[in-house]
Amino acid sequence: MAMATATDLPTIESKGFIHRNRMKIAPWLFLAPAIIMFLIYVILPIFQSMSISFYEWDGLSDPVFVGVANYIELLDDELFYTSLKNNILWLVLYMLAVPAGLFIALFLNQNVWGIRLYKSMFFFPFVISQVVVGLVFSWFYDPTNGILALIYGIFGGTAPAILADERYVTYGIIAAGLWPQIAYCMILYLTGLNNVSPDQVEAGRLDGARGWKMLWYVVLPQLRPATFIAVVVTVIGALRSFDLVSIMTSGGPYGSSNVLAYYMYETALSEYGYRMGYGAAIAVVLFLIMMVYISFFLYRMYRQEVEEG
Amino acid sequence: MKFTIKSAVLGSAAWALASTAFAGELVINYDGSDPAPKAAFTKVIADFEAANPDIKVKWNLFDHEGYKTSIRNFLTAEAPDVAAWYAGNRMKPFVDAGLFEDVSDVWESAGYNETLAASAPSMTIDGKKWGVPYTYYQWGVYYRKDIFKDLGIEVPQNWEQFLAACAKLKENDIAPITIGTKFLWTAAGVFDYLNLRTNGYEFHNDLTAGKVKYTDPKVQAVFDKWDELIEPGYFIKNHATYSWQEALAPMVQGKAAMYVMGNFAVAPLKKAGLTDETLGYFQFPEITPGLPKAEEAPTDTFHIPAKAKNKEDARKFLAFLAQADVQTEWNETLGQLPVNSKSQVADDQFLKAGFEVLNNAKGIAQFYDRDAPAAMAKAGMEGFQEYMINPDRRQKILERLDKVAKRVYKK
Incomplete structure (x- = not known):
């Protein structure tokens, strides 16, 4: 027996490192394609952008190292502050999509004949492309032939040129962006409402909860996961508000509707741009702002897993 | 884009x-x-x-x-x-x-x-x-011949006549000049012509080459002339909403009479119904008397x-x-x-x-956004658009352009 174990041992060992550790290696093997892709297309470019932001580079000639000069210039750049201010406006006003989506979802969450059709019609703006949304709203705002001009005309007024007036332009674009975003939040809440337990609603009703109280103390707490996702997608949607700005105003008039994402594109890649270093510096700032939310999101996920696990 | x-x-x-x-x-x-x-x-x-x-x-x-x-x-x-x-x-x-x-x-x-x-x-x-x-191709002023004829306006040769023509059109509820500044460069066309006529070809080159400041009195003089068009409201309203093509519409409808443009505007204007009898062209009028005329081409x-x-x-x-x-x-x-x-x-x-016109030109300018470096052109044209909407911000805009110029031309 002793002989046997002695001869058996080397055979187990001879099965090698991979065999012994396969339980540890297997998950990494399965994760590898995703990790490699993520490293190449997400992580690496982040560090590349950071390093480019220390150079002055037009994309053609050799880059020149300028240290933090690009960041110093940012501090003194009116357009950068306008973009930053607009980004904050976007973040704040875009949040309206969450309660608005919730109320539409509550309204549509009933069993009436044809409700599926109504639901899909409310969901429609999220399905069409942002480019189309932008074009539709630009026509809507057109101060001579748009619907807005017609409405003003009925009351004997003259419509403001929303997209040509620095005071209104950002609000005009955010309103256009809210249309599909509300639909998105609505669909999140509609699925969430399916999981609201009827027992608890019933119990609440027996205890005398009605209307707002019912919503606040019984329904909303059960919708917490949906609310969380709705807030996250809305924040991300607000921060990458690029397509609408590009389609509706190209950042104008004179840069007053710029947001960081578009300003970055404009300085780095547009016809009058090709200042790669400066664009990269803007990208880094945008990344840092996003990082705040990403960290919060990751922390929440982690907490949840710890609680549940 | x-x-x-x-x-x-x-x-x-x-x-x-x-x-x-x-x-x-x-x-x-x-x-x-x-x-x-x-x-x-x-x-x-x-x-x-x-x-x-x-x-x-x-x-x-x-x-x-x-x-x-x-x-x-x-x-x-x-x-x-x-x-x-x-x-x-x-x-x-x-x-x-x-x-x-x-x-x-x-x-x-x-x-x-x-x-x-x-x-x-x-x-x-x-x-x-x-x-x-x-x-x-040449730039210049494209105008509605029939409207000019109806109102008895002669083709203006100098700045006074040009302003008088604008005033007359405005009195008759026709916007004197149409323009669409959404994509900025159209405003640069107006600036270039005012500059070429006020200060001449060399000054245009010096400015786009970064040799003079935007706060220079000579540039201020250009904006003084521009003020004379903006303050009485001679440009169409809401021009920042329109592209250059969209700004053709008022001219075709007879709601506007002139357009400072390149010759490429003729084809779409004719397609929209204007003819050789209703559409005309004249050279941008003289501002500084006796100054040789340079053109954009x-x-x-x-x-x-x-x-x-x-x-x-x-x-x-x-x-x-x-x-x-x-x-x-x-x-x-x-x-x-x-x-x-x-x-x-x-x-x-x-x-x-x-x-x-081009054969007799003193010099040929390429256009503001082709003569000035890209970064300067972008800032400049945004400044022109902002000025056209808020003429009272002129000084602030020019100071900002000087700041941009300092960075762009440092090499």
Whole structure:
């Protein structure tokens, strides 16, 4: 027996490192394609952008190292502050999509004949492309032939040129962006409402909860996961508000509707741009702002897993 | 910018085609994707091949907007033998980066130094010629002949007459000048003309070369003239909402009477119903009495990339494309003006007028956004737009432009 174990041992060992550790290696093997892709297309470019932001580079000639000069210039750049201010406006006003989506979802969450059709019609703006949304709203705002001009005309007024007036332009674009975003939040809440337990609603009703109280103390707490996702997608949607700005105003008039994402594109890649270093510096700032939310999101996920696990 | 995705796809497709070149073949990248430029260029290529039977031309057609991005890729990676581009400061980044070939020898051997003399300055950097021009077009004031006639307005020759015409139109509830500044450059056209007429050609060059400040009294004088148009409300309302094409509509409808524009506006205006009887052209009126008049005439060009494989045949093509007869025929189809002074101009009242104006010009400016470096042009044009909406911010805008200029021109 002793002989046997002695001869058996080397055979187990001879099965090698991979065999012994396969339980540890297997998950990494399965994760590898995703990790490699993520490293190449997400992580690496982040560090590349950071390093480019220390150079002055037009994309053609050799880059020149300028240290933090690009960041110093940012501090003194009116357009950068306008973009930053607009980004904050976007973040704040875009949040309206969450309660608005919730109320539409509550309204549509009933069993009436044809409700599926109504639901899909409310969901429609999220399905069409942002480019189309932008074009539709630009026509809507057109101060001579748009619907807005017609409405003003009925009351004997003259419509403001929303997209040509620095005071209104950002609000005009955010309103256009809210249309599909509300639909998105609505669909999140509609699925969430399916999981609201009827027992608890019933119990609440027996205890005398009605209307707002019912919503606040019984329904909303059960919708917490949906609310969380709705807030996250809305924040991300607000921060990458690029397509609408590009389609509706190209950042104008004179840069007053710029947001960081578009300003970055404009300085780095547009016809009058090709200042790669400066664009990269803007990208880094945008990344840092996003990082705040990403960290919060990751922390929440982690907490949840710890609680549940 | 709307066309970025489409053009990126077109661009890369054409690029893939370009990479399969072989000896004896001349690869040309061209950005005239509209029907007229395409037809005209097809004919030019056919004529070139007939004149040079041993050369097989292979040309890649690019979308006009997308080309501006594509050229940066193909010049550094897989270069064609000949590439279309623009004169003036627009070609400077490529010349500075060593991506264009010096073609002064072609100018010498083809006699271009005489026949293309007017365009020579805009093709020269560091005393060398970097390309060959093939077409340009005049700018000026396009106006409604019938409205002018109805109101008894004569074609204005000087600034006082121009202001009087504007006042008269305004009295009759017609917007004197239409413009669409959404994409900014139209405002630069107005600025350039006010500047060329107030301060002259040299000052335009000094300003776009960064030799004078924007807060200079001479620039202030330009804005004083501009004030005289803006304060009484001579431009259409809400111009920042419109593209240049959208701003054509009021003119066609008779709600506006004039447009400071390039000759390319004639085709869409005629398509929309205006005729030679209702649409006219006049040279931008005199402001400073006795100052020689310079004009805007953006020039389109062809260049040989430094990394081209078949430079010998490329030189033959450049020597061919600016010949008098080739340019005559080419520009007749294009509806533009030949650059060669020995060429004939098409039988069209606008082209004839433009040819006359440009031949007597003191100098030819390329346009604000082609003469000034890109970063300066962008800031400048945004400033012009902001000023047109908020004329009271003039001083702040000019100070900001000085700040941008300090950074842009420091090298």
